[in-house]
Amino acid sequence: MSPARTHAYPADLVRFASHRWPAGATTDDALLTEVVAVAYHASFLRDEDRPVLFRLIFTGPGKMPANDTSTEGLHVLKFASPRPFDEQEIRRLSQGAPYDRALIGVCKHEDTLVIWGIVHTGTRWLQSASGARAPDHALPDCVVLRVARPGHVALSWGEAPVAELRQGDLGDSRVDVFASDWLPARFADVRAEIADIVARDAKLAESVDLEVIRLIGQQLIRRTIAMIRAAHHGGTLLVVPPECATSMVDERFVRLKYPFADKPARSRYRQLLMPMLREIAPLSLPGQKAGPSEYFRALSTSARTSDDAMFELAQFIASLAAVDGAVVLSKRFEIMGFGGEIAGDLTTVPVVRRSLDLEGTRFEEEVVDRVGTRHRSAYRLCNRFHTALAVVVSQDGSVRFITWHQGAVTYWDHASLGLSESA
Structure with missing residues (x-):
């Protein structure tokens, strides 16, 4: 009899990724586990029968590049006051910050996680993500999290993919x-x-x-x-x-x-x-x-x-x-x-x-x-x-x-x- 399957969860993904971050990358695994857990649970929600798909960027607004006047740069919009970081807030914001065009900004503020704003990227990142084109605008060196279906969470360091959790299985970018x-x-x-x-x-x-x-x-x-x-x-x-x-x-x-x-x-x-x-x-x-x-x-x-x-x-x-x-x-x-x-x-x-x-x-x-x-x-x-x-x-x-x-x-x-x- 084959052994029972073991399912992986957010904490397992963070431990898995901890051995795969690029050289020089530093993360707070306890805090990141909390971020991944909220994202994971949000992925199972629906918003008026619409799926909850989103991308998060886990860094403070001060680490983002300054807005410029070019047509292809990141458009960084900071909320006047931070919003609570929880599953329901992510559910609501996911419709206004669509997966293929925007990132939801998350950071630690006064010992708690908050949503500080939205970073509009446009869709050109899809071309670099799927076909090796250098991105038009580089994201800062930080954790980027993607949720594209229920229970599917992927972690990147800036533009570089690192690890993912999909249907209880862990994977990394080295199996190509x-x-x-x-x-x-x-x-x-x-x-x-x-x-x-x-x-x-x-x-x-x-x-x-x-x-x-x-x-x-x-x-x-x-x-x-x-x-x-x-x-x-x-x-x-x-x-x-x-x-x-x-x-x-x-x-x-x-x-x-x-x-x-x-x-x-x-x-x-x-x-x-x-x-x-x-x-x-x-x-x-x-x-x-x-x-x-x-x-x-x-x-x-x-x-x-x-x-x-x-x-x-x-x-x-x-x-x-x-x-x-x-x-x-x-x-x-x-x-x-x-x-x-x-x-x-x-x-x-x-x-x-x-x-x-x-x-x-x-x-x-x-x-x-x-x-x-x-x-x-x-x-x-x-x-x-x-x-x-x-x-x-x-x-x-x-x-x-x-x-x-x-x-x-x-x-x-x-x-x-x-x-x-x-x-």
Whole structure:
């Protein structure tokens, strides 16, 4: 008999985070536990049938940057008198300080916790949170707390995610499937195609490191996953090799309710990629190619417009996932269609492997009868097509990468915190 599950609570989250704060970060764990506990209990409330979703910034108003006259800075509004920090006050303020646009300011005042005001951030933080863009306005070094669904509390230090409590489970930002070797290896042939295209432009080829191509594609999928999580509806992405995409979606294995015509518009990612590379190229130093650091710098400067377009593409793909069924992409990130039903003569998969590390070298076997249809159908497809990749996002915000790996259907529980707080 398997041991009874142990659930984690706010005090456990604070202890868990205490070993994960960035170097130099200091927190009062007792006080922070009180903050997290209030936020945790507030997350289960409703305000006139509206969910209570919010972000808190745990620092005094004096630590916030001064308001400036720029259009993109933080807009810090201090109450004339502080408000009590409790679940009902958070419930009321959550509607006026919406999760995606504002932070509720909390600090200790005369030996008690109070709400001192609201910090309006706008929505651009979503782009940096889900896709590595440097933020337009840096938050001060302090604890930021996010509540995006009942019982889901995530802690960050400024912009840097640290730890989260979700449905009684603790997680941190170090479990990131995108950091594996096997995942980028699956796309090596497609990156080689793009490298051939880049090679036709001698100036571009000598100015941009091909590692940037991997990062751009990775950010598209990161952002798409983040947006699906933020919508709270779940969804499935199927990423399939171009050579078998047609055979998979021709009604035999994946029935697409809404297939897109094979026209250039289906390849929006490729249309945006080359201009973006050309915008990154000028940042290269003499005798060197523009690499990852130049890419991240370009996201807020020369490549900002292209990055906005990539962000919109991720949002579009995520919105397609709101329709019942899978969104099918080729490995070139062509949008084949959506509303996909995995069907056909696919063998039942009774047991799968749950990877215990990034590369799937350590694993444990699991029977599949404890998961829903969405997961089981993805298992069957990956069992039939060994080069396919499924990304299944559950309504609770959990993300599972599924593929055939080292002789068996294997999955990874992906726990990045970029926008998981909002999902």
